[in-house]
Amino acid sequence: MATKKTKSSIRPLRPGSGWTYAPAPESAAIARIDEQYELFIDGKWQKPSGGSYFDSINPANEKKLYRAALANEKDVEKAVTAARKAFDKYWKKMPPAERGKYIFRVARLMQEQARELSIMETLDGGKPIRESRDFDVPMACNHFFYYAGWADKLEYAFPNRTPKPIGVAAQITPWNFPLLMAAWKIAPALATGNTIVLKPAETTSLTTLKLASIIQEADLPPGVVNIITGAGNTGAALVRHPGINKIAFTGSTAVGKLIQQETASSNKKLTLELGGKAANIIFSDAPIDQAVEGVVNGIFFNQGHVCCAGSRVYVQESIAPIFLQKLKDRMATLLVGDPMDKNTDIGAINSAEQLEKINYYIRLGKKEGSLHYENTATLPKKGFYCRPTLFTKVAQSSRLAQEEIFGPVLAILTFRTEDEVIEKANNTPYGLSAGVWTDKGSRIFNMSKRLKAGVVWANSYNLFDPTSPFGGYKESGYGREGGLHGLSPYVTF
Amino acid sequence: MKKIPPAVFKPSMLAGPAIDQTGVEERTARFTKRSIKAVSKMQGLLLTLRMIDLTTLEGKDSVGKVEQLCYKALHLHDAFEGLPTVAAICVYPSHVRTAKKALQGSSVKVASVATAFPSGQSHLSIKLADTRFAVEEGADEIDMVISRGKFLEGEFAYVFDEIASVKAACGAARLKVILETGELGSLDDVRKASQLAIAAGADFIKTSTGKIQPAATLPVTLVMLETIRDHYYKTGTMIGMKPAGGISTSKLALHYLVMLNETLGADWMDPHWFRFGASSLANNVLMQIAKEREGCYQSANYFSVD
Structure with missing residues (x-):
């Protein structure tokens, strides 16, 4: 066994960079x-x-x-x-x-x-x-x-x-x-x-x-x-x-x-x-790797053009660093580009107007002092594209956390207690959906009762079925x- | 500087995140949606060949059979030029010497199963003797099995000590620890056993013996890869991964490589860190390579069975 390295000396993982997938375009x-x-x-x-x-x-x-x-x-x-x-x-x-x-x-x-x-x-x-x-x-x-x-x-x-x-x-x-x-x-x-x-x-x-x-x-x-x-x-x-x-x-x-x-x-x-500005809430006992996936599906599905997108992630403070590291490593593997390619994860923003709106919020987030991170994909020259983006150190009172962006932009906030996160999650004019990630069944029931949202997903996100009603508060x-x-x-x- | 693994088991070694099976299955389904074409397909197929532990683990294995398999390891399909060799040959301890001799001068490793494979139902002293014998015969790698019964009884310290002492008996040989995930019952236990094996000194963690169904699956392998990733985040130390059993088509092998690429990334895309334990995968890959080269599929009769 090698000697234990200090954390800062550990070479970052290079997820997704071991193999480039050749174009696989649909006709x-x-x-x-x-x-x-x-x-x-x-x-x-x-x-x-x-x-x-x-x-x-x-x-x-x-x-x-x-x-x-x-x-x-x-x-x-x-x-x-x-x-x-x-x-x-x-x-x-x-x-x-x-x-x-x-x-x-x-x-x-x-x-x-x-x-x-x-x-x-x-x-x-x-x-x-x-x-x-x-x-x-x-x-x-x-x-x-x-x-x-x-x-x-x-x-x-x-x-x-x-x-x-x-x-x-x-x-x-x-x-x-x-x-x-x-x-x-x-x-x-x-x-x-x-x-x-x-x-x-x-x-x-x-x-x-x-x-x-x-x-x-x-x-x-x-x-x-x-x-x-x-x-x-x-x-x-x-x-x-x-x-x-x-x-x-x-x-x-x-x-x-x-x-x-x-x-x-x-x-x-x-x-x-x-509209919506859903809270996706990650407790410290959550299945963390699956929660990362749920957060990715929650905000980057359909370029974030989803009214129930999990655009506000609340992560419990004790797991915030590792959660963020995993989320960034996952984001690195998202392929942005030609929507007709079967391997594309994030396609084109629907219109120039919508792209401008998203970019406005990204500029605003930087100005508000939140920390900005985006995936390093090379974007096609023509067309409307936006890299998957996240902001940390977002204040509850910032516009990034309050307003619906309708794009692949995630605001990450932290919390300490259950009461605190319920108060923050409900602190929005919207109430369409929410996500709760925890291993504790009783907490899921308590949370879904107290969250003012039409849909509450437990240990999952953005799942739909014709038999299940959908709508807002x-x-x-x-x-x-x-x-x-x-x-x-x-x-x- | 080499450090001997901690000799004592600590309950904290088992502490890890919860695993949500539905979420794991959703993630692995996503890997299978990647469409691997053209150049990237050929790269994946060749890498798969290089990662194979060509395996024969049967009571009827003979010197002749092992010698033939070793020849195949070195000459996968001589009709095509430029094909790589497989990573290793995997045999019972009694055939290590034969394999070692047949592979002399090549880079193909000899892996031996040991520790009362496949059930592991024997005394520790016998398992250690089994390991030492395989190493003395020349094995470069040891594939051990854990005592699943003890694990399920909650005797984690026993399992830990067992792995640590087999590791010590391995000397310079790399140790692959087989969890036999098909007998563990839940992904939470797969996670726990993976952490235990890594803490006790495993160089590789491996899913299955191939004798129990289900053997390797994408979800089980993902949980193990994520355990390896967490260990790397914490310590910077790389651990190898070997899914074994049930991977017999190149399409499935490519799904595994997609999963490896997107979970651990570039550093693990190498036979030193990832292996397929398989007996029939190689020929399926060869048939795909033939199809990529010639544009049409060929009969299985064109490829040697052993």
Whole structure:
């Protein structure tokens, strides 16, 4: 046995540097992307009445990918009318088991075209192909399968009551999980007998448009699902439309508040799934190597563009140094770059605007005096990229610890006692999710009871399942999506 | 300066972090998602060959069989030029002399199992005699088994002393300590046994004898690699790792190398610090190398079985 070396003389590990993985690109040619997409209204592809289109680029190389129709108020009117007609004429009268068959058919068609959907999602949004292939697309299919099963069993979901559909649902989805969020919204709405006008985010319309063509292929009655594309104005027109009975929005807290104001004087039902600044809490008795992995998945999954991202890590002081060392060594192995490469862990930031916002916070963190560390990856010259980044010595009162960054930037804080960490974790306007890492079962129960968060993950993070409800407290929104709970916002009695 | 390992067991040697099996499995699944292509695949295949402990551990092993295996160790597939040799031959003590002679002048090591392999159910004096015999016959490396029964009884001091005295009997030979993880039952115990072995002077820790199922698995190996990493963080001393049993395809071997690369990194990507205990892996790797070279798979009949 060698003599014991002093800690400072120990050569640092070189994780990940013993072997360079050759490029393993997925083939972009598999995705058949049209040059131009129209609006999907009343079961047909229709030109926008204003005649305008907008470009969508691939954030990985800034090249134009396709152009999509810009829907204006007239188009919104058309879509809502089509949805109303479909509701009255077909969908609310259809036997529930028949509705279920249509949803099953959509799920199967999605599954058959899973590879193409994954590639489209990655090209349009910048997320690694590994994630769209292994998470986004299969999970989206599962949501359709799951809610298809509920269609003819609603009386068991609401025993001794008679659930009825609400009518026309307006759904607005974000750019971080375009297809998955569309599935979260469309599947329960259809299962409960509602018709839909959905607007995806303007930077990532592609997979939702592809879903529209799948819905067409599944031969759903015209107007049951309408997809209109556009930016904020289109969304605002949709929200304001008097023919809407229910609004489901996923996106920023700022826009969520506007929608809430807008609908305050109406009787539109509303669910909001907004921002977050989740605490991921590591106790000294935690399975530390797995906790490091959970922290990495918590913040670097989808470039940190996740509303429930574990962006604040609270680590108990006694294990903070070793935890940090392990986290840095793990971060060194993260591969940043071409999202189409099967080995890429961190792909492209969704847009130039979002990259600027993230960089603003990184500059701010440095200015606030926090210690900055980032992985040493060489970034591609074209495209929007950000290295996985962490800050230590972050104060609870700093903006880095308080505001949602929505990027691969982690703030690390320490704590000493259980009461202290609960107080700090709850000290945020948000309340979407939290993580607890400990070997002690009783502590998990105590923590999950006292943390004000919609989801509390124990010894895991960012795990999802169609059977499990998801949603927030406080400024993270209200209403639940997923599971049995996800049916409630779409029924009336 | 050589320091003799501490002669006494201390309970603190067992103190380590909790292990969450689900988390370990999630992490290892992630390693298998790495797509190893082209140049990096060839590098991985060649490194795998260099890391193999070509093994025969059967009651019917004969001088002839061992001699043939040694020839194979030196000449993996002469039809291809520039192939490396394996790291070592692994045999029972009674065949060490034969192997040593057959491998004379080469860099291929002779490893011998010892200590009443594979069960370890014998008296310590016999295990030590077994070890000394193998070393005297010329073994460069000793693969010992721990007393799993004693470990599960909680007799950690016994197991510690056993390893320390076998280490002393090894002299200059490197000691690989087989934990037989398939009999330990939990990843927490794998962690504990790994720490105990390292504290008692193991140069290598090894998963399995190959006689018990399950043998090496990715999760078990990850827990052992993380124990080695923690030891390195603390002391700066490198410990070797040898998964053995059940690794028979090159694809799986490449997954192990990805795990090694991303857990311990560049310094361990060398036969001095990592071995595969395997009997049929070499031919599978050779077939993959042939495919990379010629563009198509060849029949198994083109590769010698021994």
